[in-house]
Structure formats: structure tokens, C-alpha cells
Amino acid sequence: MVRFEDISTPARLAEPGEGIGRDELSLATRNHGLPLEALRYDLTPPGLHYVLTHYDIPYAEDGDWELTLGGHVERPLRLDMDELRSYAAVTTRVTMECAGNGRALLSPRPVSQPWLVEAVGTADWTGVPLRALLAEAGVRDGAVDAVFTGADHGIERGVEQDYQRALPIETATGDAPEILVAYAMNGAPLPPQHGRPLRLVVPGWYGMAHVKWLRDITVAAESFTGFQQATAYRLRQEPDEPGEPVARIAPRALMVPPGFPDFMSRARVVRPGDHTLEGRAWSGHAPVTAVDVSTDDGHTWNPAALEASDDHRWAWRRWHFTWTAAIGTRVLCARATDAEGRTQPLEQPWNRGGFANNLVQRVPVHCTGL
């Protein structure tokens, strides 16, 4: 008899020096990040936006999809895709980042999806404001959480489940951010891996909140204690702590690595002279107000030019900086600061899940006259 505990083991940390395992590689070959040179695009081209799927991508077509909205409401709703598209639509440009971004650089390394720094992307999402649907259903007094259920099904740490996450009812019915029940990405129906035909988009929050393949919203009069809320996506130093929930995206700047790479080592090479360093910066807490660049591994910093956000409050901002390269090896860094004064650490902010880690990116670059 197969027992779930035989195939679904507890979370663990890698041993010192332990290479990436077959399990982590299986996730890395399925899910994928943004190749950092694609930070050049305001809007991430299709297929380059990061993707993380916990289980399998469900096979779904528009025709037979229904969203139910029930629980602690006056008038439960059942809506097909045509009905959802008949509501006034809102389009928002959103930079989305996986809560586990940067995990594989941590020491010790939490064994899970092994992101380096590339789990990010920006898209225009179109859909119905969640608060409009909740208003139509009539949230009853005493509501605490709105619980979102996706069609993706699997086992995680021994628990068989549909993917489910909740938002506090004040967040779900609020407009800061304006949460979308989205059916289009960059003007086209959602690709399968981004939730076809329907997903939640929660601007400013890490990716785990943006429930894909959304099929049900249940308003609850009690706090949701499902696996992805109470067990996963918590900031813990020790396994038995309750931990703080992961929510909004910490500020981060990323750089397009300059020059050209070695295929295997990915080491970067430039020729001597001026190079425009460029990249993007974002924060889910407050607008990014400054990006600083270091060309000496974080010892000294200089301000980068930060471009206008064009009123895309929830999207990354482009920055650039001119660097005069001389023969030798330098470590380049960029650091974002937001309007609430949050910035990025030079030492890793470690937790057992490897979540919400916004350690400054380090890009070693070799300048050669060859």
C-alpha cells in the first residue's frame, strides 16, 4: 500500500555543499524564470514571464468554465466566462514575483523550487474587480476571509489538496490594491500556464496570492487555515513556529547582466569602455523612489537614473547607469528603495521557506581587452 508520507516528505534544508537534487531539477525544468536580458522590455513578452505551477497545469477550455461565489454572502453567484466578460473590465500592469525568488542562493538552501533571482515578470491583466463581484453577492456581517480555490490538484508535504489561498475580507473588498478576477493577459486569453481561463491578480503581493485556474470564491466567517495559508508561505526560523504570513513584495532591483556570457558558467565578459547598465526595480509596499548602483560589490553606491512610472503603480520602473569598465573583474550590484524607506539587504534575510528574500543581486563581470 502506498502511503502519502512515502512520496511526500517534510520540508527540509539542503546539507552544506549538497548539489541540486533530482526533485529540485524536476521543478526547475517545468517552471521557468525571466532570462534577465528580458528586463529590457516594459511588458514581458509572452513565454518569458516567470511561471510556477505547484501541481499540473489543468486542461481547461473557456466553454464549460464556471466561477462560483458563495459562503457567508446574501446572494451566491454562479458565473460563466461570457457573464464575467460582461462586467466593466479593468486592465492593470502588474509586476509579479514568486515568493521563493532567490531561494537557491540561500545558505542553507531550503529544498524547493530552486530560483536564483529570475522569478519575475510584468504583464497587463484584464478582468473584473473582485470587489464588484463581492458587492453583488453581498458580503454578510462577520465575514473574515475570502477563500480562493483553483482547479490544480496535488499533494504537498503529505496533504492532498486543491490549491487554495485566502485574503482578509477587508483586502478582498478594498481597492488598495484593486484585485482582479482576470481572464486576459496582454490583451489575449490567459495562456494555460497563467491560469486559463481565470485567475486572481493581487497587485503588489507575491505570486502565491494570485490563484490560477480560479473556480470558487468562498466568503468565510472564520480564518482560513488551509495548507497554503497556515503551513506553507510563512516566515519561520524554526519548523514549529506559527510564523508570519508572506504577503507583499519586498523591494528589489535587477540588472540586465552586461556584455556577453560563457555558455556553461554564465560568467559575463565586457570590453573596456562605457556600458549602459540597465534594469528594473519594484516594490509591493510603496512606489520605488531610488535605485543605487555599486560597481565594487556594495562598498560604495551611486544613484541610477530612474525613469517615470507612467502611472503604472504596480509595475516595475526602468533604471539605467553608465559604467566605465576597465580591465579586471568587478562585482556590480543594484539596490532599490521605496517610498516607505524599505530597501534591500547585502546580507541574506534567511527563513526556512526561503520566502520574501530580497538580497541585493551580485553580478560579477570580467572586463578583458582580448
Add this chain to the structure above:
Amino acid sequence: MVRFEDISTPARLAEPGEGIGRDELSLATRNHGLPLEALRYDLTPPGLHYVLTHYDIPYAEDGDWELTLGGHVERPLRLDMDELRSYAAVTTRVTMECAGNGRALLSPRPVSQPWLVEAVGTADWTGVPLRALLAEAGVRDGAVDAVFTGADHGIERGVEQDYQRALPIETATGDAPEILVAYAMNGAPLPPQHGRPLRLVVPGWYGMAHVKWLRDITVAAESFTGFQQATAYRLRQEPDEPGEPVARIAPRALMVPPGFPDFMSRARVVRPGDHTLEGRAWSGHAPVTAVDVSTDDGHTWNPAALEASDDHRWAWRRWHFTWTAAIGTRVLCARATDAEGRTQPLEQPWNRGGFANNLVQRVPVHCTGL
């Protein structure tokens, strides 16, 4: 002074038990495979087709792109994108597979892009037949190779290079297969990671032949001995052999893993009863004529139903098979055979590059009544 040999080391094999390294992970997070559940689609949805980029994705827009065609020809050509689009267009559905697919399952493991089995995808490619351009330029007597140069630039095993590959002139001017200089994928301009704005498509050949970001074609009166032709992409048992070149795709069948997964181990779970196993099968040598399924790790085999190819000679064919699952663990396999009698081995066909390996896929599945 930085020397290329310090940052660009020779090819090597992993030690027994050596985990995936940071270098291999850096490739795995950038490049990505087809999540196997997406074998359900005839045409791979955008973003799910496998991608392998040797260096960086060049930043290119249509407007200023030019293709030059010169060398051993009567009338050198220089064509912009509008001129290329003015030729009679051909659209072909092509299943493309990376030559290194399956590499990370080999023992010993060649250290490179660590694919498991998922480096495949199918798309409709539209462009100008290569032979039409070569005919217009007038290939001169004594031509041996057509050399294709991409805009992607990097270092590989100590050699700085633009990505370049050649085809024998008889192949380049022939129509078996009809080779395309392609500017559209699934009816839309090429996405950046698939070669925007122009790439070669060589139906039936592994991915290394389909040069992306194509900017030059040079007809040569001597055999091309560039890195990607004479050093890389050769089948070798020992490092100093010349080796046979990698060319056409060996037959392969892949299965959509049935049931649902565990997040971390990717172990598969099904309930007892009937399950439709399904997948795709392809060969670059000759049409696939049979797919067989084993539910006992390759000891016994039964024929699967193979669906019509709808005249898409160069695309995969869907197959399906009904399996009645009973409590316990089984290893499922599928095996393709083509019209020339080529099939897939149960023991690994090993070479130092991990190329053209079409080992039968093994999918362990746990059937539980829980």
C-alpha cells in the same frame, strides 16, 4: 588579466552522485521544457514550447533587421523583413526537440543544460523556403556547405563566437525537408526567445540546426569547421574522437503522466480504475508507425492507438491507451517506432555530449485507494 580558460572550462562528466551544480541550474532556470501535461495540445501553447538559448537573447526589432546571403553565389542578396515577407510563404507544423533532451538522466551525466525529457514542442512556422533564396542568389559549382550565423554572441569552451551552424548544400537546396527562413510562429511574429525576427527551421533535425536571430547565410566551397559543427554536437565516446555529427531526431514517445503529482517529489498518484494514458510520438527520420505501451517497466508491451497525422509529416502524432490501475506502484513506458524500423532503447544510448538520447521514458505511478 582575465583569461577565457578561467571562466570557460572544458566539457566534463559529473562524478558519481554529484548533484546538479550552480552552472547547470543557471541554465535550467533560463531555459525551459514543455510541462508534460502540455503534450495534450496538438500545437504547443505560447510559452510552453521548449527553449534553449546558448548565450543571451539578442534585443532586436523588425525595423532594422537585414539578412545577407553571400559567399559562393552568383548574386549576393541583402533582404529586409518586408522584402522577406514579399516572397511566397510556406507554413509547416514542426516538432522540435533539443539534441540534449534526456541528458540529466544519463549516467555518467554530461555537465551541460540538464534536461530530463521535456525539451520538445510543436509549432506552425511560416517563412520563405531556403531553397528559393539560394536559387535567387545562384549557388555556384563547387559549393559544399551553407553556413548560418545568428546574432547571439558568447563564449563556449574557451571559444568566443557568434552562434553558427552549417547544412550540406544538397540539404540546404533540397526539399526533403523543406527548410524555412521563418518569421512567424503560430501566426504571430517570432517571440524574442524563438529568434525574433528571423530563424531557420529545419524540419526533422534537432534544435541546434534551427539557427535563431538569423542574420547571414554564407555559401562555402569548403566544409564548415566552426565550433558548433566540429567541436560541439558530435557523438563521441572519448573526448579526442572526431565523432559523428548530430542531425535528425531519433524516434521518441512521451506520455502525459497520469493522475496528480506531489509538489516536491513529482511522484504521481492515481485512484484504482480505468485511466486513458495519452501522449505524442515523433521521429525526424521517417513517420511514426507504431507506439507501444508497457505497464510493467518494459517487460511486456501492448500497442497504443495512434491517431492520424493529418498530413503534418514533421509534427508529432497523438496516441492513447486505456490502463486499468490497481493498488500498488507500476512503471509506465511508451515506445515509438518509425517507418524505417527505428525504435527506442530501454538501456541508455550514452555519449559524452548526452546528445540524441531517446531512452524510453519511465513514469512510476502510485495507485492508492486513499
